[in-house]
Amino acid sequence: MSNSTRPGDADPLVDALAQLSFAVLGVLTRSAAEHDLSVTQLRLLGILRDRSPSMAQIAARLELDRSSISGLIDRAERRGLVARARSPHDARVTNVQLTAAGAEVAEGLTATVNARITQLLAGATAADRRQVLRLAALVVGG
Amino acid sequence: MSNSTRPGDADPLVDALAQLSFAVLGVLTRSAAEHDLSVTQLRLLGILRDRSPSMAQIAARLELDRSSISGLIDRAERRGLVARARSPHDARVTNVQLTAAGAEVAEGLTATVNARITQLLAGATAADRRQVLRLAALVVGG
DNA sequence: TATTGTTATACTCTATAACTATA
């Protein structure tokens, strides 16, 4: 149950969650910008840290059209962050992996984000932190 | 204190918060798309619901350059959602307000977002919900 | 036939730099 009275009115809980999310997004945006990356490229590097997914799998993960992924990977490849590799099992599929340079950028970026978000949560108690994990599991699943 | 071992490693708490934020952003993106709007236009309508800020104030709120706001308002104005009004106090400043059509769209959009986010929080307890408010206040301030 | 990925096209979003008008 939420607190809204009319459907078109702002719900304090919904608003709080949206504001919180934009605050986190802002941190991610600024962190990525420090490494001269967009949030989408940040997400891409995150996905590739422990996987070499196909173009279609990246599209599914980012909830974007396949055609958008072609350009995304083009730009990342042009910057030397990722590489395309033809799948040996199915000649139609292209797998994407981080280059050494890309892995290095991903690591630095993760360190920056960790520091900034940790700073954002400076006033949070241990209970608050447990709650973040609980909430995320609830919403995202896992 | 977080749980990370090396600076470049993923911090579970940071990761959870990022995933949560992307999930919320996804809901906002899809909700906006249903009304044929971008997330930025959604944020703009939200800002204008109870205010008629100047271009500069909108830029500050969205953390964007003034020049980006010109285009943003151009496109919203072209769609009949907002209107520019010269300030009577300072001829340099332009205030932006929702039109009747814009207010209607904003209301419908809010209803959609409320429903979707409420659905996202379907499994949350009353304590979880209180915690969202607490966390948001902590991070965003207020 | 169905799926994977790319290309062409068009639009939104964003920043930088240079500008105009007003204070």
Place this chain on the structure above:
DNA sequence: TATAGTTATAGAGTATAACAATA
């Protein structure tokens, strides 16, 4: 001089539609 806003330009991100290659 300083501030508010716009314009020109360039680039990233995104979707739709049409396509080629492979299954």
